[in-house]
Amino acid sequence: xxxxxxxxxxxxxxxxxxxxxxxxxxxxxxxxxxxxxxxxxxxxxxxxxxxxxxxxxxxxxxxxxxxxxxxxxxxxxxxxxxxxxxxxxxxxxxxxxxxxxxxxxxxxxxxxxxxxxxxxxxxxxxxxxxxxxxxxxxxxxxxxxxxxxxxxxxxxxxxxxxxxxxxxxxxxxxxxxxxxxxxxxxxxxxxxxxxxxxxxxxxxxxxxxxxxxxxxxxxxxxxxxxxxxxxxxxxxxxxxxxxxxxxxxxxxxxxxxxxxxxxxxxxxxxxxxxxxxxxxxxxxxxxxxxxxxxxxxxxxxxxxxxxxxxxxxxxxxxxxxxxxxxxxxxxxxxxxxxxxxxxxxxxxx
Numbered sequence: 001x002x003x004x005x006x007x008x009x010x011x012x013x014x015x016x017x018x019x020x021x022x023x024x025x026x027x028x029x030x031x032x033x034x035x036x037x038x039x040x041x042x043x044x045x046x047x048x049x050x051x052x053x054x055x056x057x058x059x060x061x062x063x064x065x066x067x068x069x070x071x072x073x074x075x076x077x078x079x080x081x082x083x084x085x086x087x088x089x090x091x092x093x094x095x096x097x098x099x100x101x102x103x104x105x106x107x108x109x110x111x112x113x114x115x116x117x118x119x120x121x122x123x124x125x126x127x128x129x130x131x132x133x134x135x136x137x138x139x140x141x142x143x144x145x146x147x148x149x150x151x152x153x154x155x156x157x158x159x160x161x162x163x164x165x166x167x168x169x170x171x172x173x174x175x176x177x178x179x180x181x182x183x184x185x186x187x188x189x190x191x192x193x194x195x196x197x198x199x200x201x202x203x204x205x206x207x208x209x210x211x212x213x214x215x216x217x218x219x220x221x222x223x224x225x226x227x228x229x230x231x232x233x234x235x236x237x238x239x240x241x242x243x244x245x246x247x248x249x250x251x252x253x254x255x256x257x258x259x260x261x262x263x264x265x266x267x268x269x270x271x272x273x274x275x276x277x278x279x280x281x282x283x284x285x286x287x288x289x290x291x292x293x294x295x296x297x298x299x300x301x302x303x304x305x306x307x308x309x310x311x312x313x314x315x316x317x318x319x320x321x322x323x324x325x326x327x328x329x330x331x332x333x334x335x336x337x338x339x340x341x342x343x344x345x346x347x348x349x
Contacts (some may be wrong), residue, residue, distance in 0.1 A: 006284075013059075021063040024063075028065060044075045046073075046075040047071055048084070049085070050085065087140070087144075091136070095151075124154050130148060134184050134187055142296075148180045188251075196208065207244040208228050208244060209228065210227070212226075224287075228248035228251050230249055
């Protein structure tokens with residue numbers, strides 16, 4: 001049975017709401033001095049706290065200018081939904097809903113499309129939604145990640161016209177699609193790489209600190225391994241999900257050869273592949289249990305396709321999509337003969 005809040009908790013709630021109102025007034029004054037205007041009708045108030053602290057945050061309306069704005073349970077910021085419990089549940093629900101809506105539209109025209117065109121539509125309308133801002137999903141529950149993984153499973157069955165009773169692991173391996181946890185890990189490593197080499201925004205680069213810059217650790221062997229300092233956290237639920245912590249741990253988990261590369265697409269001339277591309281493909285192969293010849297083929301395809309592409313024209317996700325398109329188009333003739341005649345999306349879920 002939930003107890004009644006004490007007088008101290010009620011006072012702290014009122015004090016917190018008053019402090020936020022004063023802060024909003026200062027922001028509104030700054031906007032007016034710069035010929036801008038704060039619109040209270042389009043302003044949302046969201047109180048973020050863990051599930052154990054929800055009873056300590058205000059529940060009443062907050063004064064924004066001359067209007068009173070009631071708090072919401074979820075708010076959208078830069079196409080990312082943030083909920084009050086910081087569980088990213090609303091973001092996952094909306095992403096899964098948008099992906100399955102696109103899959104239903106693709107399924108209605110599946111019979112009229114060749115396999116390479118079907119795969120292109122799925123990558124453009126589904127996979128891009130799944131990978132958009134997926135770095136904010138670090139630390140989410142296994143249940144939410146499984147819901148995102150169900151989108152990949154249905155998309156893979158739709159490409160090869162397989163039933164829901166068949167396993168999707170061989171299909172994902174043939175499509176060279178990473179699972180959702182590995183996709184989040186790859187995005188964190190990509191952001192950490194740009195932060196280390198100074199190509200990321202300052203608000204991200206300043207949050208990561210190399211171990212070699214710490215005076216107390218310069219005499220240690222870890223100072224020469226291009227690792228990042230992992231800040232200490234008090235809570236595993238929220239602290240470990242912060243970008244400085246999650247990105248530093250993801251970067252430190254990479255092999256030394258990968259972290260030592262000076263360029264993401266620095267491929268030398270000749271028959272050898274750059275250390276970054278070879279190590280990253282072997283790392284993905286170890287995660288997905290690919291055979292060694294498949295990893296070598298991917299390294300050679302990476303070198304032949306992107307050795308003349310400038311680094312600013314493509315990123316890691318482009319490499320994955322283009323490699324997948326080149327490999328899947330070659331197997332379209334062999335898998336099209338075994339496709340079934342069903343066109344309902346429920347057959348693949």
